[in-house]
Amino acid sequence: MERSNGRQIPVVVLAGFLGSGKTTLLNHLLHHSGGSRIGAVVNDFGAIEIDAMAVAGAVGDSTVSLGNGCLCCAVDGSELDVYLERLARPSAGIDVIVIEASGLAEPQELVRMVLASEHPRIVYGGLVEVVDAAEFEETRARHPGIDRHLRLADLVVVNKVDRAADPEGVLGLVRSLVERAAVVPATHGRVDPEFLFDRRPAEERVGQLSFDDLHRHGPDADEHAGHLHARYDSLSFASSTPLDPRRLIRFLDSRPEGLYRIKGYVDFGPYDTVNRYAVHAVGRFLRFYPEPWPAGAERLTQLVLIGTGLDAAALRKELEEACGSGTPDAAHADEQGMWGVLRYVPEPEEAVEAGEPEEAVDSGGPAGS
Numbered sequence: 541m542e543r544s545n546g547r548q549i550p551v552v553v554l555a556g557f558l559g560s561g562k563t564t565l566l567n568h569l570l571h572h573s574g575g576s577r578i579g580a581v582v583n584d585f586g587a588i589e590i591d592a593m594a595v596a597g598a599v600g601d602s603t604v605s606l607g608n609g610c611l612c613c614a615v616d617g618s619e620l621d622v623y624l625e626r627l628a629r630p631s632a633g634i635d636v637i638v639i640e641a642s643g644l645a646e647p648q649e650l651v652r653m654v655l656a657s658e659h660p661r662i663v664y665g666g667l668v669e670v671v672d673a674a675e676f677e678e679t680r681a682r683h684p685g686i687d688r689h690l691r692l693a694d695l696v697v698v699n700k701v702d703r704a705a706d707p708e709g710v711l712g713l714v715r716s717l718v719e720r721a722a723v724v725p726a727t728h729g730r731v732d733p734e735f736l737f738d739r740r741p742a743e744e745r746v747g748q749l750s751f752d753d754l755h756r757h758g759p760d761a762d763e764h765a766g767h768l769h770a771r772y773d774s775l776s777f778a779s780s781t782p783l784d785p786r787r788l789i790r791f792l793d794s795r796p797e798g799l800y801r802i803k804g805y806v807d808f809g810p811y812d813t814v815n816r817y818a819v820h821a822v823g824r825f826l827r828f829y830p831e832p833w834p835a836g837a838e839r840l841t842q843l844v845l846i847g848t849g850l851d852a853a854a855l856r857k858e859l860e861e862a863c864g865s866g867t868p869d870a871a872h873a874d875e876q877g878m879w880g881v882l883r884y885v886p887e888p889e890e891a892v893e894a895g896e897p898e899e900a901v902d903s904g905g906p907a908g909s
């Protein structure tokens with residue numbers, strides 16, 4: 541890829557439903573960028589910026605976080621403009637910018653904001669939609685609007701083919717729904733970065749986005765009500781008291797149907813004094829990923845729960861109960877206590893692929909965490 545000396549910097553919008561694998565794909569790009577410097581703008585839905593924490597360590601000061609709420613409902617794009625401007629400064633030496641949308645964002649709004657930006661150094665670099673191959677058919681049945689998102693895409697990454705019962709079937713279905721986009725299968729977001737970044741949408745492609753797709757009607761209630769996220773609630777939970785692993789597993793095993801997405805980091809205190817546990821639930825999928833606590837990090841559990849029809853008070857109460865008030869000290873934390881959690885820790889190969897800790901590109905140090 542060519543360096544950013546005087547050239548315009550493509551801004552790629554990375555979107556896809558909750559838990560489809562956007563952060564995983566972004567981390568893959570950051571670790572396999574082949575020398576290109578990637579700036580990332582991360583937009584979390586929940587009040588705790590879990591996604592930003594998950595990518596920040598890899599990119600240091602070239603990540604900016606737009607937390608708490610979908611960017612797509614910003615009244616105008618000026619907040620985004622400020623961040624794009626910061627990343628596009630020649631001194632930042634950035635070659636390409638990726639905006640990771642929240643899993644409930646309306647991608648056309650983000651595309652519109654990028655196209656509307658008058659910054660001379662940036663140019664819209666296309667829309668990448670990530671699809672969870674294992675969940676796609678159910679998600680689509682619940683949210684038919686997803687088809688419209690796919691029609692706007694320049695590239696669709698059909699991710700998690702390892703988990704799909706019929707990956708070919710999903711690929712065929714997605715191909716039948718897109719217009720001109722390339723459709724590529726992937727596991728753990730492993731796509732060739734060049735493929736992604738060199739796929740500039742042709743003028744003609746941008747021109748194809750219809751007036752309805754891109755026109756901003758203004759932030760009125762009717763339009764907002766049609767957005768995906770209008771039907772979702774989110775709950776953030778933070779605790780400095782360690783969680784009891786058995787109680788947390790009991791909570792997770794009985795989580796309500798509407799609670800589609802959980803992400804964050806868990807402190808099990810004396811049960812594991814070395815690691816924090818990244819936790820991800822997507823539908824019925826559940827995984828824990830142990831990783832050493834970053835040096836100097838405050839030992840906190842931080843979770844974001846997203847779903848429909850959530851009883852936030854009841855969920856919060858259950859989580860509070862999972863904070864072991866009677867947590868034993870290290871000497872008495874029995875080994876079996878963690879067994880329930882360890883059942884959900886993936887095999888080393890999958891864990892490495894998911895977290896990709898092995899070859900960081902830029903040791904800017906953890907930011908924003």
Ligand SMILES: Nc1nc2c(ncn2[C@@H]2O[C@H](COP(=O)(O)OP(=O)(O)OP(=O)(O)O)[C@@H](O)[C@H]2O)c(=O)[nH]1
Nearest residue numbers: 557558559560561562563564643700727728820894
């Ligand atoms: N088995 C499997 N798991 C995957 C794959 N890609 C991602 N995951 C896991 O899926 C979970 C969600 O991935 P994320 O990358 O956080 O998803 P996201 O789209 O950023 O999530 P939101 O920002 O909440 O919408 C994590 O546990 C990932 O490790 C894959 O190809 N196969």
